[in-house]
Amino acid sequence: MKRPNLKSLLIFLLPLLGGCGKGDWQLGEAKKNVVMVEVTSQTWDYRLPWNPGTVSSARGAGFVIDRKRILTNAHVVSGARYLTVQREADPRKYQGKVLFVAHDCDLALLEVDDSEFFSGTSDLPIGGIPELESVVSVYGFPIGGDRLTVTRGVVSRIDYNSYTHSGRESHLAIQIDAAINPGNSGGPVMQNDKVVGVAFQGFRGDVAQNVGYMIPTPVIRRFLKDVEDGKYDHYVDIAIRWMALENPAMRSYYHRPNDGLGVVVTDIFAEGSSDGVLEKGDVLLSIDGYAIESDGSVRLDGQPVQLEEIVERKFAGDTVELEVWRNQKLEKKQITLRPAEMFSMYENLYEEPPRYVLYGGLVFQPLTANLMAGLVSGADLRLRQTYTLFGQDQLYKETPEPVILTTVLPDRSNVYLAGLTGQVVREINGKRIRTLADVLPALELGGERSVIRFEGDQRPAVLKKKEVDQVMPRIMTQYGITQPNRTELGNRRLAKGSYQQEGESR
Amino acid sequence: MRWAWVLCGCLCMAGGVWAEDEDSRGSLVRVRASIQPYDQFRPWQKKSPYGLNGTGVVLPGGKVLATAALVANRTEVGLEKPGSAEKCAAEVEAIDYEANLALLQPVDRNFLKGFSGVLLGPALRAGDKTEVWQLEKNGEMLRNQAEILSAGVGRYPSDEAGFLVYGVRVSLPKRDDSYTLPLMKDGQLAGMMMGYDRDSQEGTAIPVPMIEHFLKDASDGKYEGFPTLGVSWSPLRDPNLREEVLAPKSGGLLLTRVNPRGTAGRAGLREGDILISVDGFKLDEDGNYRDPLYGPTAVGNLIRTRPTVGSPAKFRISRGGKEMEITGTYDRKAREEVAIPTLQFDQAPKYLVVGGLVFQELTGAYLQEWGDKWSERAPQRLVEYFTFQQDKRPDPEKKVVFLSQVLPSPITLGYQQLSGLVLLQLNGQEIKSLAELAKVVDSCASGNLVFEFRDEPGKLILNAGELPASSEKIGKDYGLRELRRL
Numbered sequence: 004m005k006r007p008n009l010k011s012l013l014i015f016l017l018p019l020l021g022g023c024g025k026g027d028w029q030l031g032e033a034k035k036n037v038v039m040v041e042v043t044s045q046t047w048d049y050r051l052p053w054n055p056g057t058v059s060s061a062r063g064a065g066f067v068i069d070r071k072r073i074l075t076n077a078h079v080v081s082g083a084r085y086l087t088v089q090r091e092a093d094p095r096k097y098q099g100k101v102l103f104v105a106h107d108c109d110l111a112l113l114e115v116d117d118s119e120f121f122s123g124t125s126d127l128p129i130g131g132i133p134e135l136e137s138v139v140s141v142y143g144f145p146i147g148g149d150r151l152t153v154t155r156g157v158v159s160r161i162d163y164n165s166y167t168h169s170g171r172e173s174h175l176a177i178q179i180d181a182a183i184n185p186g187n188s189g190g191p192v193m194q195n196d197k198v199v200g201v202a203f204q205g206f207r208g209d210v211a212q213n214v215g216y217m218i219p220t221p222v223i224r225r226f227l228k229d230v231e232d233g234k235y236d237h238y239v240d241i242a243i244r245w246m247a248l249e250n251p252a253m254r255s256y257y258h259r260p261n262d263g264l265g266v267v268v269t270d271i272f273a274e275g276s277s278d279g280v281l282e283k284g285d286v287l288l289s290i291d292g293y294a295i296e297s298d299g300s301v302r303l304d305g306q307p308v309q310l311e312e313i314v315e316r317k318f319a320g321d322t323v324e325l326e327v328w329r330n331q332k333l334e335k336k337q338i339t340l341r342p343a344e345m346f347s348m349y350e351n352l353y354e355e356p357p358r359y360v361l362y363g364g365l366v367f368q369p370l371t372a373n374l375m376a377g378l379v380s381g382a383d384l385r386l387r388q389t390y391t392l393f394g395q396d397q398l399y400k401e402t403p404e405p406v407i408l409t410t411v412l413p414d415r416s417n418v419y420l421a422g423l424t425g426q427v428v429r430e431i432n433g434k435r436i437r438t439l440a441d442v443l444p445a446l447e448l449g450g451e452r453s454v455i456r457f458e459g460d461q462r463p464a465v466l467k468k469k470e471v472d473q474v475m476p477r478i479m480t481q482y483g484i485t486q487p488n489r490t491e492l493g494n495r496r497l498a499k500g501s502y503q504q505e506g507e508s509r
Numbered sequence: 510m511r512w513a514w515v516l517c518g519c520l521c522m523a524g525g526v527w528a529e530d531e532d533s534r535g536s537l538v539r540v541r542a543s544i545q546p547y548d549q550f551r552p553w554q555k556k557s558p559y560g561l562n563g564t565g566v567v568l569p570g571g572k573v574l575a576t577a578a579l580v581a582n583r584t585e586v587g588l589e590k591p592g593s594a595e596k597c598a599a600e601v602e603a604i605d606y607e608a609n610l611a612l613l614q615p616v617d618r619n620f621l622k623g624f625s626g627v628l629l630g631p632a633l634r635a636g637d638k639t640e641v642w643q644l645e646k647n648g649e650m651l652r653n654q655a656e657i658l659s660a661g662v663g664r665y666p667s668d669e670a671g672f673l674v675y676g677v678r679v680s681l682p683k684r685d686d687s688y689t690l691p692l693m694k695d696g697q698l699a700g701m702m703m704g705y706d707r708d709s710q711e712g713t714a715i716p717v718p719m720i721e722h723f724l725k726d727a728s729d730g731k732y733e734g735f736p737t738l739g740v741s742w743s744p745l746r747d748p749n750l751r752e753e754v755l756a757p758k759s760g761g762l763l764l765t766r767v768n769p770r771g772t773a774g775r776a777g778l779r780e781g782d783i784l785i786s787v788d789g790f791k792l793d794e795d796g797n798y799r800d801p802l803y804g805p806t807a808v809g810n811l812i813r814t815r816p817t818v819g820s821p822a823k824f825r826i827s828r829g830g831k832e833m834e835i836t837g838t839y840d841r842k843a844r845e846e847v848a849i850p851t852l853q854f855d856q857a858p859k860y861l862v863v864g865g866l867v868f869q870e871l872t873g874a875y876l877q878e879w880g881d882k883w884s885e886r887a888p889q890r891l892v893e894y895f896t897f898q899q900d901k902r903p904d905p906e907k908k909v910v911f912l913s914q915v916l917p918s919p920i921t922l923g924y925q926q927l928s929g930l931v932l933l934q935l936n937g938q939e940i941k942s943l944a945e946l947a948k949v950v951d952s953c954a955s956g957n958l959v960f961e962f963r964d965e966p967g968k969l970i971l972n973a974g975e976l977p978a979s980s981e982k983i984g985k986d987y988g989l990r991e992l993r994r995l
Contacts, residue, residue, distance in 0.1 A: 250923040250924060252970045267966075462750065
């Protein structure tokens with residue numbers, strides 16, 4: 004159960020400065036492979052979606068893994084327009100480029116055209132999950148200087164944690180008490196000559212001390228395997244919610260003995276991997292042969308981890324086998340895994356440019372995590388509720404991508420419409436709006452006026468089509484808008500929605 | 510009480526003048542209220558008590574006018590004579606939290622004998638000079654010169670729609686008993702101060718027309734309150750919108766939602782209608798009518814302050830381009846007949862503890878307990894029910910029962926973290942109120958209690974046979990004398 008992660012974050016991504024490591028090996032080896040990554044990136048402005056965005060520069064770390072590629076954090080290189088890499092004790096900066104980026108697990112692979120850069124690097128072996136309390140070393144280029152820095156600490160905790168870069172994902176993460184600071188991002192965490200993690204996030208000092216997180220090797224391995232086919236796919240998701248089966252009355256209700264095993268399925272997300280296979284009230288007893296404890300954990304390599312970890316390590320199209328207790332009978336179920344596209348709204352977007360439609364000064368944008376984050380002050384309550392309940396209430400079945408009237412660019416033609424910003428669009432010219440792609444065709448419908456209706460008890464916005472055609476060039480010139488819309492979805496996919504059965508509702 | 514603006518004057522210089530003239534004697538009385546609100550998060554107990562001190566206006570006949578905010582959630586109200594510190598308990602005879610007015614009656618009916626009382630003065634308009642009266646410690650009157658800045662429809666602390674309100678400029682020195690103060694004009698009552706910001710030296714006052722309405726309503730011993738229309742509306746300035754909705758040549762506002770239980774809904778007005786006039790007053794494109802005294806004034810004043818509950822209403826509307834007259838009766842059912850009450854003062858919150866599961870009925874008071882940002886901080890499902898209840902709860906008898914928290918006990922093992930869950934059914938029976946929930950629980954002596962909630966985790970199970978022993982233990986462990994208040 005990867006929940007849409009809506010927590011506001013005490014956890015910060017280690018912004019850019021750098022990181023690398025040493026265990027009981029030679030520091031010289033680390034020096035050979037750790038690189039400083041300097042990135043100039045551009046961040047889209049969701050309030051002015053036609054603009055190319057603000058440019059900023061920052062520094063992070065990375066390390067050469069196989070004498071030809073560099074592993075680092077996705078958040079170090081996201082939105083990169085120009086990036087250079089530099090090895091410790093070598094003044095030369097080489098231009099690098101992003102080969103693959105996985106925002107959901109905050110990892111990226113870089114390459115450098117000039118093979119000279121890699122001369123003298125070695126194959127860094129990737130290890131397993133380090134023991135609790137064992138010592139690890141963190142390498143990077145954190146705040147406080149420009150040279151390679153090493154800090155040491157012990158493994159404090161191995162557990163699921165949210166990956167703040169993506170905004171919604173949780174994966175296995177390892178907490179260490181070595182000092183990790185801005186600039187450590189992307190640096191290797193080493194133990195016994197092996198990489199055991201990539202430093203990536205921590206708490207602000209005023210929240211918690213000596214709590215840093217690294218991405219553990221199962222996540223790294225999965226990423227490296229995923230990109231073997233030349234592209235990165237998203238994580239897959241079992242797309243259910245479950246509840247621990249601890250309460251004795253609950254156990255007896257589901258006819259389970261007091262053996263401390265099993266969790267009960269409380270929700271199945273439509274269009275998800277388990278849709279049509281599992282049912283509410285199913286008791287899950289094992290996954291791929293691993294017994295599920297009543298708190299939802301399984302024993303993997305002797306370590307208790309959440310049952311999702313089994314799913315985590317798989318890829319789209321892979322299957323998991325479940326032992327399910329349903330109606331007092333044991334059944335075997337097989338689930339074919341796929342990504343949970345219906346939750347993509349909660350994912351921070353980085354490379355994809357903001358999509359929008361401009362119509363007579365009215366700017367329509369799809370509801371996304373970026374849009375919510377960009378809203379200056381508190382969003383309209385209905386908008387916020389739509390966002391919050393989108394996954395929980397499976398609103399995506401009806402509206403895979405709610406469209407918002409985000410801005411009214413003042414123009415003499417729309418002076419009475421300013422009060423409508425922040426409203427959720429329900430229909431345009433009688434056509435139900437389910438995704439941004441519906442907007443342009445719907446605006447063509449109807450007579451001489453376009454009527455835009457909103458959720459709730461707002462007045463409609465009415466525009467004369469002829470007038471809109473006339474004022475568009477003026478508005479675009481005045482507001483410096485280079486293109487009237489951008490609607491291509493790119494690689495991302497939305498929920499399909501279950502409304503396609505003919506007969507539009509309302 | 511987050512909305513009660515204490516008039517904390519601080520270091521302001523006294524802009525007033527001393528006065529001992531006859532007409533200020535026998536007009537004011539100190540009001541001492543002891544306040545103790547219920548704790549919505551622990552509905553079996555009250556919060557710590559505190560006191561509020563204000564200045565009430567003695568009316569001819571010996572009753573006292575104060576603001577409702579001064580005596581909301583009171584445990585005791587007392588009156589004290591300005592000069593002598595002679596005290597007497599008082600009862601609240603009528604109170605209106607929306608209009609922020611309260612009428613107090615001394616328990617000893619002769620307590621204010623000899624007080625001449627204050628007459629209600631005329632309504633004021635912007636620019637009028639007035640005074641705000643305060644009491645000194647020794648009972649002398651401090652008259653602060655004030656000016657009416659504005660008269661129009663604005664927000665009241667505990668009201669959703671808006672009433673007539675005066676904006677007042679006045680420099681008030683810090684004095685005791687200033688939680689509410691009278692606004693006076695030529696020795697007559699012009700309004701009751703209900704808010705003051707000492708930085709801008711501006712305040713708000715409840716105007717006399719509101720007070721008149723309130724007193725008239727209260728005079729028959731049966732207080733009914735201010736009527737409401739029960740609609741949402743939009744101005745009709747936009748020529749494009751006017752064309753689209755076939756609006757008449759000028760004026761009118763667009764009804765965007767009509768509560769079927771409200772004055773408008775019962776009269777037959779519908780969403781999409783254009784309201785052209787009310788009781789003969791024409792509405793302009795911004796939703797204003799022309800008030801004889803105040804000029805263009807929001808329609809809210811026309812509907813809420815002028816008529817009384819039960820009086821006839823006359824609407825002229827345009828529907829689909831055709832104009833028609835519709836008549837009805839003013840009431841406030843849109844405000845009262847709701848599944849989730851918005852206002853709740855002086856009332857003990859209902860609750861029911863079932864083996865550690867604490868159930869409550871959703872109220873505005875519960876949500877407000879989450880603080881200023883309650884709409885962000887409270888469980889979102891509850892906020893959704895509350896905010897969009899009109900869409901979702903046409904039946905006012907269908908209360909929203911929810912699990913507010915879990916008191917950990919052996920039988921709630923595994924449920925401790927749950928809260929904010931709306932209850933739909935118990936053992937297959939739909940639950941429409943806390944009382945109904947109690948009945949179903951009580952009727953189960955053995956077997957399972959299967960609670961079904963709107964949201965994850967969906968179902969919770971308790972063993973009914975274990976309830977009596979467990980409830981007793983919970984009562985003892987957590988110090989709850991009563992496990993229910995229905």
